[in-house]
Structures are given as C-alpha cells and as structure tokens.
Amino acid sequence: xxxxxxxxxxxxxxxxxxxxxxxxxxxxxxxxxxxxxxxxxxxxxxxxxxxxxxxxxxxxxxxxxxxxxxxxxxxxxxxxxxxxxxxxxxxxxxxxxxxxxxxxxxxxxxxxxxxxxxxxxxxxxxxxxxxxxxxxxxxxxxxxxxxxxxxxxx
Numbered sequence: 793x794x795x796x797x798x799x800x801x802x803x804x805x806x807x808x809x810x811x812x813x814x815x816x817x818x819x820x821x822x823x824x825x826x827x828x829x830x831x832x833x834x835x836x837x838x839x840x841x842x843x844x845x846x847x848x849x850x851x852x853x854x855x856x857x858x859x860x861x862x863x864x865x866x867x868x869x870x871x872x873x874x875x876x877x878x879x880x881x882x883x884x885x886x887x888x889x890x891x892x893x894x895x896x897x898x899x900x901x902x903x904x905x906x907x908x909x910x911x912x913x914x915x916x917x918x919x920x921x922x923x924x925x926x927x928x929x930x931x932x933x934x935x936x937x938x939x940x941x942x943x944x945x946x
Contacts, residue, residue: 802865804862806819806855807824808858819886820889821841821882822886823838823839824838824855836868837873838873839875839877841940841941843874844923846922876942880899886898887899894935895938896938905932907937908933910931910932913929913930914931920938925938926941
C-alpha cells in the first residue's frame with residue numbers, strides 16, 4: 793500500500809522531471825496530465841507535445857525513474873494521452889522559463905521576439921533542433937529563437 797507521504801514524494805519527484813530537449817519540467821510544459829495511485833502501483837498520464845514525438849520513451853524512462861527514487865512501488869504505468877497538446881497547456885511558471893531561455897510565448901497567437909518584443913520576425917524553416925521546434929529570427933534585434941509547435945492550432 794502506498795502511503796500518503798509516499799504519494800506526495802512521488803508527485804514531487806514527477807513534478808521535477810525535465811523534458812529531454814527543453815530545460816523545463818514536464819509538468820510546467822503541460823505534458824504531465826495526471827498521477828493516479830493504486831494499492832502498489834502508479835499510473836502517470838502524459839500528453840506529448842507532438843503525437844509522434846521521438847522523445848516519448850525518454851520521457852517515460854525519466855518519469856519511471858522519478859517514481860522509483862521517491863517510493864518503492866510494484867509497477868509504474870505510463871499512459872499516453874493522444875490528444876492535441878497546445879501552447880496554452882504550459883503553466884505560467886513554464887511560460888516564464890520558456891521566455892527566459894529564448895522561446896516564443898507559448899500562449900500568444902501573434903509571434904513576438906522573446907528578447908525585444910518586436911513582431912517583425914521571419915521563419916527560418918519548418919524545423920529547428922527537433923520536430924517540435926520552429927526557428928525564427930527577429931528582424932528588429934537580430935536574435936534567433938524557437939517556438940514550440942503545437943499538435944494542433946491554438
């Protein structure tokens with residue numbers, strides 16, 4: 793039986809798991825959707841930023857490791873919610889992290905440079921360092937930045 797203290801430790805550990813490609817927690821990115829507890833098992837529901845995200849296995853591995861570090865449980869099940877992730881799934885704290893590290897605001901439909909706030913930007917291709925990023929250059933300040941691509945509009 794998982795105690796309440798172990799449940800809280802598991803939540804805390806899972807809430808500190810970072811995305812494999814962007815230095816932000818999966819919780820703040822909106823990927824961790826739910827943590828459920830059984831008698832001796834934990835089920836963590838995740839929503840990938842891209843339905844065909846190549847980092848899904850690494851995310852699952854990191855979540856399993858976080859649960860194992862927090863408490864001894866018999867089983868950790870990862871369920872993938874195959875629904876469209878949106879920039880609006882990012883928490884306020886996650887938005888601040890993204891802006892601080894030079895990503896476009898995930899909630900805004902109007903694209904603004906995260907460095908100077910200008911809207912005079914140009915796309916530099918369909919993909920940045922991964923399939924979930926689209927690179928841009930700000931014409932006003934010359935800075936390059938990425939925008940996380942949603943699985944759907946919005």
